[in-house]
Amino acid sequence: MRFSKARARMQSSLIRELLKLASCPGVLSLAGGIPAPELFPMEALQKATERALSRHGPAALQYSPTEGHPVLRRWVAERLGVGEEQVLITSGSQQVLDLVARVILDEGDPVVVESPTYMGGLLAMNPYGPVYRPVPADEAGLLPEALPEAAKLAYVLPNFQNPTAAVLSEERRKTVADWAREVGAVVLEDDPYGHIYFEAPPPPPVFRHAPERTVYAGTFSKLVAPGLRIGYAVASPELMEALVQAKQAVDLHTNILGQAILAELIEAGELEPQAEWVRAFYRRRRDRMVAALKAQMPEEVRFQVPSGGMFLWLRFPEGTDTRRLLELALEEGVAFVPGDPFFAGEAYPAARLTFASVPEDAIEEGVRRLARAYDRYLEHAVA
Numbered sequence: 001m002r003f004s005k006a007r008a009r010m011q012s013s014l015i016r017e018l019l020k021l022a023s024c025p026g027v028l029s030l031a032g033g034i035p036a037p038e039l040f041p042m043e044a045l046q047k048a049t050e051r052a053l054s055r056h057g058p059a060a061l062q063y064s065p066t067e068g069h070p071v072l073r074r075w076v077a078e079r080l081g082v083g084e085e086q087v088l089i090t091s092g093s094q095q096v097l098d099l100v101a102r103v104i105l106d107e108g109d110p111v112v113v114e115s116p117t118y119m120g121g122l123l124a125m126n127p128y129g130p131v132y133r134p135v136p137a138d139e140a141g142l143l144p145e146a147l148p149e150a151a152k153l154a155y156v157l158p159n160f161q162n163p164t165a166a167v168l169s170e171e172r173r174k175t176v177a178d179w180a181r182e183v184g185a186v187v188l189e190d191d192p193y194g195h196i197y198f199e200a201p202p203p204p205p206v207f208r209h210a211p212e213r214t215v216y217a218g219t220f221s222k223l224v225a226p227g228l229r230i231g232y233a234v235a236s237p238e239l240m241e242a243l244v245q246a247k248q249a250v251d252l253h254t255n256i257l258g259q260a261i262l263a264e265l266i267e268a269g270e271l272e273p274q275a276e277w278v279r280a281f282y283r284r285r286r287d288r289m290v291a292a293l294k295a296q297m298p299e300e301v302r303f304q305v306p307s308g309g310m311f312l313w314l315r316f317p318e319g320t321d322t323r324r325l326l327e328l329a330l331e332e333g334v335a336f337v338p339g340d341p342f343f344a345g346e347a348y349p350a351a352r353l354t355f356a357s358v359p360e361d362a363i364e365e366g367v368r369r370l371a372r373a374y375d376r377y378l379e380h381a382v383a
């Protein structure tokens with residue numbers, strides 16, 4: 001078959017492949033990246049669906065404007081302190097990553113990415129043929145002094161990053177904004193986890209510091225349910241026009257029934273209590289996982305306690321083969337995601353664990369199995 005160059009650059013997500021292994025019977029999966037299904041507000045959604053259908057009738061199933069439902073646009077606009085005309089409702093925030101890549105990237109363009117970064121972001125940008133400029137990060141996010149002198153796009157995840165859970169400090173947010181202005185780069189700010197904070201809310205987005213050149217991507221996936229596939233982009237009028245035109249070519253508009261249902265939840269004031277419930281729920285699971293790791297894992301395996309989000313990032317001593325460790329872990333009945341696919345450049349040995357979708361009383365057992373696998377790994381490595 002004569003496929004396009006873009007097709008040749010597409011890859012299947014390694015996480016998807018791993019999740020197949022993790023779904024074997026008896027395997028406790030700390031590998032997933034999905035929300036806890038217990039958090040989906042089933043009853044409220046059922047009622048909201050009925051209300052949406054009876055209020056709008058067939059219009060809830062008709063073609064609708066590309067920009068999105070006015071209630072959703074207003075809700076987003078209020079949170080970001082912009083006008084509604086700067087908000088585009090999208091098919092998940094994943095679509096924002098694709099739309100931005102479509103309108104900004106040409107083959108060979110330099111793109112700053114955090115090291116490590118969200119694998120799905122790399123998958124979205126890969127078809128457009130960018131050249132990645134990975135920037136190392138510490139516990140306060142990417143290191144601004146390592147930002148390059150030229151870039152067309154910078155893909156950043158300032159809040160409870162996937163996979164590391166790091167939060168970019170306010171100081172560094174300002175520096176990223178100044179740098180972007182200086183080099184003429186667009187910032188793609190991906191923020192699916194900002195509302196899942198366990199202590200204080202994170203600092204204001206990079207968007208606030210460079211609204212003319214930042215596309216802010218948000219989502220209802222982790223707050224309500226990912227199956228609704230509703231996310232959003234917030235951007236300057238110039239960027240907004242480009243994104244709307246790109247979206248028209250891709251899918252005309254976002255699923256309007258889903259948007260109408262969400263609008264009912266918003267108007268009934270159900271999102272804020274839902275957000276509080278999500279935070280409290282994941283905080284408990286985070287606490288269980290942190291306690292289990294402290295009790296069971298040797299100190300040489302390091303981690304930063306996540307202050308929000310859904311993930312915990314384990315760092316292993318230099319030279320650890322995390323693929324081999326995964327094989328042993330699966331034998332012990334636990335799965336995790338090895339760190340290397342999250343890097344666009346050089347990787348260090350790490351693993352991403354989730355505490356979000358693991359039943360609370362299975363977290364200790366999962367960590368116990370992982371600790372046993374690591375013990376066995378060390379025995380083999382020495383032998």
Ligand SMILES: Cc1ncc(COP(=O)(O)O)c(C=O)c1O
Pocket residue numbers: 033091092093094095118120157162190192218219220221226229230231
């Ligand atoms: C960092 C990050 N960005 C974007 C997405 C896409 O989310 P959605 O398309 O459901 O909004 C995810 C999903 O896990 C994610 O972790």
